Amino acid sequence: MKDHELRLRALGIDTRREHVIYMRRDCHVCRSEGFEAQARVAVNLGDQSIIATLNVVNSELLAIGEASLSTGAWRALGAAQGDRITVLHAPTLDSLSAMRSKIYGHRLDARAFNAIIGDVASGRYSDLHIAAFLSACAGGRMSLEETIDLTRAMVDVGDRIDWGGVTVADKHCVGGLPGNRTTPIVVAIVAAAGLIMPKTSSRAITSPAGTADVMETLTRVDLDVPAMRRVVDREGGCFVWGGAMPLSPADDVLIRVERPLDLDSDAQLVASVLSKKIAAGATHAVIDIPVGPTAKVRSEEDAHRLQNLLEQVAQANGLKLRVLRTRGSQPVGRGIGPALEAHDVLAVLRGAAAAPVDLRMRSLVLAGELLEFCGHSIPGKGRSEATRLLDSGIAWEKFQSICEAQGGMRVPGIAPIREPVITEHSGFVSDIDSRRLARVAKLVGAPGALTAGLQLHVKLGDSVQRGSPLFTLHAETTGELAYAKHYLATHPFVTLGEAVAT
């Protein structure tokens, strides 16, 4: 075997995020290179190369001359059992100096962000480095210039779709309101109006479901760019997971670390949202910022700051942007969780009698705004046009056609384990804590378990009687159900006020 060569043997260990290489402590490469556990090393196979973190094996798990890779690293290298890899010290990353400079509170220029984002997108940063970078950029520590440069860097590191100069509509909700699943409905209406809306969505970051998670219960969402283009050319719109395409690829890496940190800062949020829109070729975007005490944005002041930042970064990048601030005092619709939210979306599109009115109204407001913003409707007439397209069934037909074009429409499942949570008091619903509710939905399995989550039976101001159900937990495993109930015992999210005497 050559100097730095090792033979690959599959162990099938999934580390999810960070690539890991397994090497014997006494292997000739470890010894000659002086590698220790947690060293960052360059792993080369043919003309592929990745950076991985070393875990040292002190046993006969690997034979002399053998090494293994985590399943993600294995895939990234396109490895096969027995392949010969070479392992070297990872190159020194000059961008880490820039990262540290940011941690120490200095301003970074465009070159520094390009270097950092380039290394992040190529997987050269460990999770530790990414966590430190995210933390250093949070809490108002990014200037406007820096946010613009970060956004540009995130666009430039990936592909950019060109739709040939036509108006391209997009929308986004900054989140924080569980169940606020307007995107599939808005796309259906806007595409039904004849506009182009090639929507790419993300999976959940810190919420119980992202639009991509919800749409995955209804159709295929992991399309590549040519497949997406075919769908949009035919139907005008699509619902695609952005993570499957090389648009702002650093964003997906950053999000994988943001999730366990439960972190989502203004600058990262703006760079994440706008880089995806710009890379996807959008020309006109409407952004929904729900404001409420337990939404992601809690005060009008915060909303104002975020709106300003969004508008200025969009303008600097040539994207036309309109921001709508909406009320975010309680969850939207009934279901929370991928499949449960999909059922709500279908009810609105079908005009079902039981369709959640709030989800319908929010969708019509956003679709109406987009129709006006893109020049399809004259000012003041957008919402009535959107309502016509929805109530006539034209949007529902468009939705089904898009799903068919994406590979066929599916019926979302229902969780095998369902347990209603009953109130022991009577009264009026005075508060629903969206953060705790989201936590419960995640504990019960969403978004990993597609049918898990919860279904709300009450809204703010509702009168409830002792013994009536407030919500129903949906779970795929008994362990998750128990875990959510354990949390609920000390962290209720529905507050009841005094019952008015009758």
Added chain:
Amino acid sequence: MKDHELRLRALGIDTRREHVIYMRRDCHVCRSEGFEAQARVAVNLGDQSIIATLNVVNSELLAIGEASLSTGAWRALGAAQGDRITVLHAPTLDSLSAMRSKIYGHRLDARAFNAIIGDVASGRYSDLHIAAFLSACAGGRMSLEETIDLTRAMVDVGDRIDWGGVTVADKHCVGGLPGNRTTPIVVAIVAAAGLIMPKTSSRAITSPAGTADVMETLTRVDLDVPAMRRVVDREGGCFVWGGAMPLSPADDVLIRVERPLDLDSDAQLVASVLSKKIAAGATHAVIDIPVGPTAKVRSEEDAHRLQNLLEQVAQANGLKLRVLRTRGSQPVGRGIGPALEAHDVLAVLRGAAAAPVDLRMRSLVLAGELLEFCGHSIPGKGRSEATRLLDSGIAWEKFQSICEAQGGMRVPGIAPIREPVITEHSGFVSDIDSRRLARVAKLVGAPGALTAGLQLHVKLGDSVQRGSPLFTLHAETTGELAYAKHYLATHPFVTLGEAVAT
């Protein structure tokens, strides 16, 4: 097998820092609990419990009903092959809200720091969380109050040694000057003077060697508190690795993450240094802050800020502190790396003709200051007393006695691979970049490889002739030697100015 039980099987994988548990994707616990890769789980064995990160196994590496642990987790639980463990969701950490609050730029109170540091010390934080916390506390984002609270929290989470009311001397150098290994010499002089100096030192964080790494080449340093007490009772001083004793245990966890981030902020530095001193029972401490363009502290302004912070936090914790700012324009002594620095220390103690004068002078200044500060010498007479104790051989005898009391004195090794680096020009040494030099010493293997590092043959202002050696690289492996030379090719650290015509 009971509901959440799994049988342990050793795989011998060393992940170093973070505890990892390996479980089959299709095991009954993963399924019932809905665990996915990277989930944080609680692992219980008897009455021991740890938090670990889940790596999922998709192969026959583990049989149904089996699980494995990284070697660190295995040790922490005191596990044996075949032991039955139970695995549950990790409890929700309330302190993570406080951590996020800090990331978002808010001030934390004492309770919040106690909660965070308690969770850090117990291993309940993942490396990601620690990296984010460290980053959030860097760059001047900690107020004085916060730094005091963080320091107290770090003291309170561990043990505290009580020396019974006597004066207890301590010293510390904030680092950044490679080779500045004064501690072993100062301890020998101060203990020879009859004072109590129970010195605990750390291993290297971002430098090529810490005092504990250097002393490990000379004697045992992993003593526990009773063993240290026996040494100090007998000899007055000791050289012990602080990480082997439960003094400020969170500090050791934080340092493991600081190292790969190459991060060392003011507040963390002060809390780290002072919490160790306070927990070790020091009453009087002298702190050396070298200031220079490539030292850790680069300007008088930074030194002033750090000095203020050190003094105020010490005062708030009842520790008497004196700060000395020293020149930090170039490395101290000749050797850089654990064994190489030990050889320099021995030369000074023995009064060898070739002993580095700068290391000797710095040690005498610090020892003299401590002798005065602790009331042993009258003001102005400390340095001459220190010189007397050193030159008479009394300090050298004390040094040997302490090493004997710690388990015997060793002779530091010499690296098997040594390669001089020759200058191709003549001139005067106008600059030595300490940061690059430290990087080279680390690339060549220090501090992991005890004999690795480099030996400097020149000092600032020296005249060198073409073909003469500037320094010699010491390596334990050819891979590391090659890696250091590769870096040196583009990052020289010795700059030569114009040769003056003769």
